[in-house]
Amino acid sequence: MTPRRHGEFELIAKYFAPLARGEPGAFGLTDDAAMTTPKPGHDTVVTTDTIVAGVHFFPDDPPATIAQKALRVNVSDLAAKGAVPRAYVLAAALPAPVDEEWLGAFVAGLKRDQKRFGIALVGGDTVATPGPLTLSITAFGDVPRGKMLRRAGARAGDDVWVSGTIGDAGLGLQVLKGRDLQLSERHKDALVARYRVPEPRLAVGCGIRSLARACLDVSDGLVADLRHIAEVSRVGIRIEASLVPLSPGGATALAGGRVSLTELLTAGDDYELAFAAAPSARKRIADLAGRTKVRVTRIGSVVSGRNVVVRSADGAPLPVDRGGFTHF
């Protein structure tokens, strides 16, 4: 940490230093920098993601879930690379005055997730901002040398797989915005939870390290993210819409005509893994799903060309040109 002003030292000592306890390279957050000794025989995977109040979460979301989202979007990137989380640094721009009750709950959320994902705070910076709460996390993970999963590498003939269910977080955002999806409270709560607290698929990501030829985490919407794989791998992708896994809430909203399949396939914030693997890996992938108790579904194929095409049940292409929206 490089605390700049007195108020910060107290905040760091009281709230953040306990998160670094037991990490020798963090020096109790009393130094200018942290030290990490990389794991022998491993590459270090580095990822950084920023979330802004009013853009990526609601300012009045529970502070613990804001903390969890900030950390988990980064852990999800590590999962997509097949990396094991090790450490992170947090840069927090906090609107003044700092509400200590809020901060206590925020730190409790981080603490819970640190334990869950085996990741430790090793440094950071807190600054005041006249703008919205802005949280940047940079996370580090370890992957056996040369084994990092990439977006590039998919080949025509590969299967395309996705973990979990698709479209839930987008629906959760709609619920929070007050849109009537004609869903039960139970379904609505489940969708909102998926929006607020993504579930990084670490066990799947590490499990497919030697099976997948290309992988990423779905943050921009399934179709937009498959386009990234297609572009970087220089292939086309064909998805069967009827195979895309939906949650009970998602399926109900779709069946009730309250949402289109296109919307589900282009909504963001899923944080599921999408990956390509040779058909010869099918049994091992099914075994992995059984072992990790995470649903993994084959939804299509890698083909020649450059396009991502989604076919509906009747064989006609589904219009998915929107594919992720721009906020610039």
Added chain:
Amino acid sequence: MTPRRHGEFELIAKYFAPLARGEPGAFGLTDDAAMTTPKPGHDTVVTTDTIVAGVHFFPDDPPATIAQKALRVNVSDLAAKGAVPRAYVLAAALPAPVDEEWLGAFVAGLKRDQKRFGIALVGGDTVATPGPLTLSITAFGDVPRGKMLRRAGARAGDDVWVSGTIGDAGLGLQVLKGRDLQLSERHKDALVARYRVPEPRLAVGCGIRSLARACLDVSDGLVADLRHIAEVSRVGIRIEASLVPLSPGGATALAGGRVSLTELLTAGDDYELAFAAAPSARKRIADLAGRTKVRVTRIGSVVSGRNVVVRSADGAPLPVDRGGFTHF
């Protein structure tokens, strides 16, 4: 990079990807994460610092100097650890709409400094913000295993040294705020440059790796930062005010009675190195100063106790209790 929305992909491809050229682990910023292979026999030093428009720089500062400040405050932390810069990731929260001319100049500033400090962009995230421009950089450096300089380690009897000159950036900020320091344009320009573009003391930091017992970079003001060394090293520090090195502009403002010595010793943003070393290292430190052409000045001693005391020329203690202000 984990670009979230289409506008981002174009910005990243056009402006940021060229900054990552030649870095194999950056994957042209087309992947979710970067990969770094740590230098054998070295520890990785990690530091993160955030700067916010209206807090740490003026929104209408030249875009190139904003970029340089964002990078250099991090490189300065690496210098204070005796580390050699290797790579960095940038999280930029940009107010919409993005001014591409501004962005081009910003990236040019980064590019210049990347070359100067031997550091490469390996990843990042750009998001839109309804608030002020917020730039978080996390930087990585290499230090021979076990050789990282710490804030802890100063011992009674050590000399206290500082690089460069003290108080200039604080005066530069006052000039920008319109305060009349009765200085020539040349002096004012030099002070403003010190505020906008800090000078990381890498050659000094690496040169004192085996000489200094404790080190940090002065960002909160000389006295406040020496207190950090005193607290963590569990020692006291006595500074002779008359020995503290001032620039021509700083000395002129002081001589003209436009600024107090206390103000110079407690102003922030110097980004000079302050360090403690045994008296037996004096000659080697003087040699280093000659070799690196960076002024390095002995300004006091480490003593027993816990306080930082500044003595004026007449031997009386100078009031420096303010020592760094709080912005929370």
